[in-house]
Amino acid sequence: MLDCAIIGAGLAGLVAAQHLADRGLKVVVLEARDRVGGRVENKTLSDGSYVELGGQWIGPGFDALLEIIDGLGLETIGLPAAGNLAIRLRGKSLSVPSSEDGRTLTPFEVSDLGQGLLRLRRLAKRLRDDPAWRKANDAWLGQDLRRWVSTNLRTEGAQRRFAEVYQAAFGAMPKGATLLGGLHQVNSGPDLESMLASNGGLHQKRVAGGMAAVADALAEKLGGVVRLGKEVVRVEHDDASARIILADGEVIEAKQVISTLPPRLAVALPHEPALPDWRAEAADKVSAGNVIKAFLIYERPFWRELGLSGQSSADEGAVRVTFDTTAGDSERGHLMGFFEGADAASLARRSSTLRERAFVDSVVRTFGEVARNPVTYIERDWASEKFTGGCHGAHFAPGVWTTQGPVLARPEGVLHWAGAEYASRFNGYLEGAVRSGREVAAAVARNLA
Ligand SMILES: Cc1cc2nc3c(=O)[nH]c(=O)nc-3n(C[C@H](O)[C@H](O)[C@H](O)COP(=O)(O)OP(=O)(O)OC[C@H]3O[C@@H](n4cnc5c(N)ncnc54)[C@H](O)[C@@H]3O)c2cc1C
Structure with a gap:
């Protein structure tokens, strides 16, 4: 036995x-x-390069994973290109420096955001360490998380960035999410402040070879x-x-x-x-979450010629975030994006041609007509996988x-x-x-x- x-x-x-x-x-x-x-898988492309269909990014504090990577003699690599972040907000496209937060938010908004995160972290620690406090504040902890954010962060810029970082770390805030649930997320997930400090630090490193x-x-x-x-x-x-x-x-x-x-x-x-x-x-x-991870492969990474990193964020459209995930020595440009939540659920029932068109339309609105004609479209709908049943995680x-x-x-x-x-x-x-x-x-x- x-x-x-x-x-x-x-x-x-x-x-x-x-x-x-x-x-x-x-x-x-x-x-x-x-x-x-x-939920970790490579797909090799005709030019010998690859895309990663599942989990790929190593975030701050991923020490156990890094120890394993190191022990196996594998290497980590950063994002392929420096450059500005493309943001599409209320129909307007902006190109903003992606490395320093201070330049995208006013100093007042940065300090507002810092205070809000600090308050959230202190509450999360108290929740973890003080069961009597938790019991005494049960009703207050049951308040709507969005309401807590809007009363504790006063500027619109800070509230927006808070929501972006929160979503990148834990997925979309579900309707009816409570402060208590949010604090548990903070205690069990990656460090929001280090994500913010590195401006989306969750997307910093990956393994060479996938x-x-x-x-x-x-x-x-x-x-x-x-x-x-x-x-x-x-x-x-x-x-x-x-x-x-x-x-x-x-x-x-x-x-x-x-x-x-x-x-x-x-x-x-x-x-x-x-x-x-x-x-x-x-x-x-x-x-289980509803995320389709998809890639548009272009002849060349055109966004780099525009001084952009390929990382983009939009407040509408079928694909709202993209990253340059071009791998290895490929001369082509790999733009990765996610269909998420309700969009993914309804688009999952349609054809992949329709999803490709929706992805292309989204990136054209962000990057311009230069993004109109990819060479290939690749996707993986994890929710339809018998042995996974959804993603990123539950x-x-x-x-x-x-x-x-x-x-x-x-x-x-x-x-x-x-x-x-x-x-x-x-x-x-x-x-x-x-x-x-x-x-x-x-x-x-x-x-x-
Ligand atoms: C699109 C996507 C993007 C992601 N991005 C990131 C990221 O960038 N960074 C990050 O940290 N995390 C990311 N994740 C999450 C991360 O990939 C997962 O948390 C992690 O890989 C889960 O590993 P696991 O071993 O717990 O589960 P799994 O990888 O799901 O392993 C479970 C295994 O069980 C097998 N199995 C299922 N049923 C049976 C059965 N009946 N009999 C035998 N075997 C069975 C499955 O085939 C599978 O191999 C992402 C996930 C997805 C899907």
Whole structure:
């Protein structure tokens, strides 16, 4: 019998497997797809360059991920080009310096924003450290997050930038989001101030060769431990061990199991005995995000000739943010953008030709007619992927993560859960996946000792 069976060969599963294998434990990673990486994936283009269809950016504080990248002998690279940020606001296009915030906001707005973030961070710390304060202020903490922002940030510029940074870090603020939910996000996500200080610092670094190179290198080190095309369809468990049943009929027995499936997929997997109802209910309220990551590939990165970085932000349109993700030595220009939220949901039901047209229309409005004729359009709709079911990560409905989320990560006898959505810090991010994989593997190793 194996010591541990890990379901899923995304970053969490691979990191957990490495941790256990390094301790001499007998482990297997069962991956349904015919590749490793999960929500991290490269697509190679005809000119030999590549685009990254899933997670790629390394943000401030991603120390565990950087340690792994370093240990594997891989390198990180910055953004491909310096240049101005293109902003389209209320129908007007602006080109603003992207490196220094002081030039895009007035000094008064910068100080207003700084004060607001400081206040939010202090409240988040108090919430974390002082349960009595939290109890006493329960009703006040339930106030609308947007209302808190508008009463605590007085200038329009600061409010707007706050909303941009918040959205870049945690996704769109859901309707009905409470101050309490926002403070939990601040405690579990990346540092808003460092994101702001580096002007979108979340988008700073990536791995040379793509984040998929990290997954590939981890899998190569693990060798035969990683088994591809092995969809798990059922888990039978008792106090001492588990039987994992695969779609091809094979049965794997292990003393412990780590499931790295996103919460909804994890509870949708049949278990015997069945998982407790509260787990299914909690996961059910966790709706996966709706993001289509898309690329327009141009003959050349025309934006650089205009003194622009390719990074853009708009207040309307199907694609509202873009980045230059041109990889390696490619002479072409890769412009990446996201269809998000309601736009992604409705456009997902249409053809890819229509989405391409919507993307092109958006960038033409921002960059001009020069953006009209890309060579290729590439996209990945993660919500339609059977073994992912949504992205970036799960977006917790208001109150769900705060009331139920942490318990979702609690083990159930010999069953453990790891992955980006179970992480207490950097929840939903690559760093969260790595930290969670490492922490859960350490707990499993202790159980087996
Ligand atoms: C478009 C997009 C952009 C993103 N951008 C960023 C970014 O820039 N920076 C950042 O930090 N994060 C980003 N993320 C988030 C990041 O990619 C994820 O948080 C992280 O990769 C999740 O890793 P994981 O191991 O927890 O889960 P996953 O990668 O989802 O791994 C789960 C694995 O389980 C497998 N599986 C599913 N069902 C079964 C089954 N029944 N049997 C066996 N195997 C199964 C899946 O195939 C998958 O390989 C992005 C995500 C997406 C989709």
